[in-house]
Amino acid sequence: MSAFLSACRREPTMYTPVWLMRQAGRYQAKYRDIRSKLSFIEMCKTPEISAEVTLLPVRQFGVDAAIQFADILLILEPLEIGFEFTEKQGPRILKPVRTAGEIDAIREPVDIRNAIGYLLESIRIVRAELSDRVPLIGFAGAPFTLASYLIEGGASQEYVNTKRLMFSDPTAWDVLMTKLTNAVVEYLNAQVDAGVQALQVFDSWVGCLSPADYRKYVRPHMNRLFRALNPSVPVIHFGTGNPALYPLMKQAGGDVIGIDWRADLELQWSALGEVAIMGNLDPSSLLAPIEEMKQRAKRVIDSAKSRPGHIFNLGHGVLPQTDESSVKLLVDFVHEYSSR
Numbered sequence: 001m002s003a004f005l006s007a008c009r010r011e012p013t014m015y016t017p018v019w020l021m022r023q024a025g026r027y028q029a030k031y032r033d034i035r036s037k038l039s040f041i042e043m044c045k046t047p048e049i050s051a052e053v054t055l056l057p058v059r060q061f062g063v064d065a066a067i068q069f070a071d072i073l074l075i076l077e078p079l080e081i082g083f084e085f086t087e088k089q090g091p092r093i094l095k096p097v098r099t100a101g102e103i104d105a106i107r108e109p110v111d112i113r114n115a116i117g118y119l120l121e122s123i124r125i126v127r128a129e130l131s132d133r134v135p136l137i138g139f140a141g142a143p144f145t146l147a148s149y150l151i152e153g154g155a156s157q158e159y160v161n162t163k164r165l166m167f168s169d170p171t172a173w174d175v176l177m178t179k180l181t182n183a184v185v186e187y188l189n190a191q192v193d194a195g196v197q198a199l200q201v202f203d204s205w206v207g208c209l210s211p212a213d214y215r216k217y218v219r220p221h222m223n224r225l226f227r228a229l230n231p232s233v234p235v236i237h238f239g240t241g242n243p244a245l246y247p248l249m250k251q252a253g254g255d256v257i258g259i260d261w262r263a264d265l266e267l268q269w270s271a272l273g274e275v276a277i278m279g280n281l282d283p284s285s286l287l288a289p290i291e292e293m294k295q296r297a298k299r300v301i302d303s304a305k306s307r308p309g310h311i312f313n314l315g316h317g318v319l320p321q322t323d324e325s326s327v328k329l330l331v332d333f334v335h336e337y338s339s340r
Contacts, residue, residue, distance in 0.1 A: 002134060003016075004017040004019065005198065008276055009276070010275075010308045013308070014340055016311070018330075018335070019067065020318050020327065021238075021317040022317025023061070023067065025318055028057075028324055034049060041085060044071055046118070047122040048125065050068070055129055057327075058130070061327050063331055065134050067136070068191070069122070072139070073141070074119065075184065076093075078112045078115035078116070080106075081093065081150065083149075091155075096161070098151055108182065113186070137236075138188060138198070138199050139188075140188050142203035143184060144218045150176070158208075159205070189230050198236065200237075201236070202238050204240055206218065207240050207245065209242070214248050222237075234276075235256070236257075236258050236311075237250075240315070246259060255275070257275050257277055260279065261280050269304070275309070279313055281300050281314050282296065282315055285297070286330060298337060306340065312338070
């Protein structure tokens, strides 16, 4: 078994496995070259291209896992929710959903597997190319993060519209979260059937919630989501921006809890107990001088104290300003320093 999959199951490994969120992206010259010829959505929907982008970091940096190139909003198409990717504002929902009537109008997920055939074909291509050299991770956005996109219409700092709906009409909120949870379950299980060997659930925006609100409005849906996933593969549960939520996220489900750079890894792991941990180097560390970057990585590895179950990663995605050589140096350093 790979070091990554062993770590997901809290089994001893010869070294700390490392992969990086957003490890395929704009900081790579080959990615930029492909992107100059195709739109982002064309890259996602062309199986040969998305497979090639998925494989780039494995070939270039020697990471211990590949993550399928896609976007968390692709799941919205089977729900007939329009969106677009803009250069300046990022993802944008064409008609935000903010009332009970608009939520009721969202179709129940029907034939998701057929709608994402391009993604499933890309997964099959990647698996054939990897030949089990490293495992492939599939992913989806968590229901809360997806709901926030739908309600806010795009990126947000205060999540005013999301919280307004959640607090003022909890019934409508539950309907929305139930529909999204059903869709995410089908979406992720389809990826497992196509060949991914692990899953990650990105709750990138959940940090805006208090523990009490997470417990009331989010955790019941996450409990149901994790119970419904194919149990044959490990699942990473990742959230950012609020370390107070990690104990509740563990209760919600997942074999691995991904923590961001604002949390102390040693303290969080001690508090969480029996679970694997992924993280948590500040992505900006890759912009630092090489020796400083290595010292920062060393502190992350040391804080894990060689406990089985640590997967080295950034606390969020690779920044576009990152130099490719720094990524290679980081991956090599993690392997060498953590060798046991």
